[in-house]
Amino acid sequence: MQRDRRHRVEALIWIAILGITILIISLYIEPIGRHATISQPTQQDSVVMATPSMSPFDPNEADYKTLISAGVPRNIAVNLIRWRESGKVFRIKEDIALCYDMTDSLYFVLEPYIIIGEKYRIKPNQSNYTALEHKAHEVSKEIVYNTFRIDTATAAYLRTIGFSSRQAELVVRYGNMIGGYRNIEEFEECYAVDSAMAARLKPYIIFPEKDTTTIVAAPAITFPLEVNSADSASLIRVRGIGPKSIGHILRYRELLGGYYSVEQISELKMVTAENFQQISQQIWCDSSKIKKIYINFARHKELELHPYITDRTLKRIINHRELKGGWSTIEEMIDKNILSHDEAARIAPYLDFGTNPEE
16 A cells, blocks of 8 residues: 555655756746847848849948848848948948958849948048048058059059958959049949048159150951950950940859850849940950859859859859769759759859869
């Protein structure tokens, strides 16, 4: 009798312990589940940048939901808000290019939709220039400047006078793309150079001098012009291409790895249908000059920068390569649902399925 009573007491104690354990576990798991739904987005969570679904946004005022609705990748939206919270004000569109996680190809897609509100925009009046000059003077107290030639300045030197590593690389790369900086206006067009930096450096920059002793005739250009080997001096002589369009054409050429079709020029926002009709009659593309991507060996960064490879496609390429290896043909990538037929048609001229050239 006493034994049965003891067994019942022990059973009740174990049931009580089990119930308390279940209660503790349920209370612990629930907040974790809620927390998981608001975790910070990662680089791979970026929204696929489909141009038709994008809309204008003001980086100084748009909240997180508005930025996402406008088509801004989640990680970039978070970083824009963090920059604002730290006191950053976007005065020009190019300020966004310096945001953490921003790539050249992504900025190229976002740029047409960026709107800088009137109260934030740099205004071309005397008070504004006075403020810039004052800011330049304050910064110049901390850095010793010497005159330097912009056409020979290296990224390493630019870092010593206030540029970040990424800004310095962009300044050098943009200068190479446009055939060298010829004046302060072209220097300011580089999106890694803000107005304060330009005002600060203007007294110290030496631009290449024009040779006034000998008049040299411009080299003859054969039309139609081969656009993959053309420099800025050649492109400016094409009817329909203005000075501001040249930088975009050269920059897009570098991001793509070269043009395989004249039609790709029409993908640039600043090229109107009327201008393209003019331009297309004066240029042609030598597809043998295209820089190929060794799709089975290319690094993540190389793939990420290409304008035709979306975030979704990039994730599928990386995941499939890691699990099952590479591909032999573009058709295999379509069959494995890595690329759609339209995506394959666009990217195929840039892909090489051969062996790694570095091996």
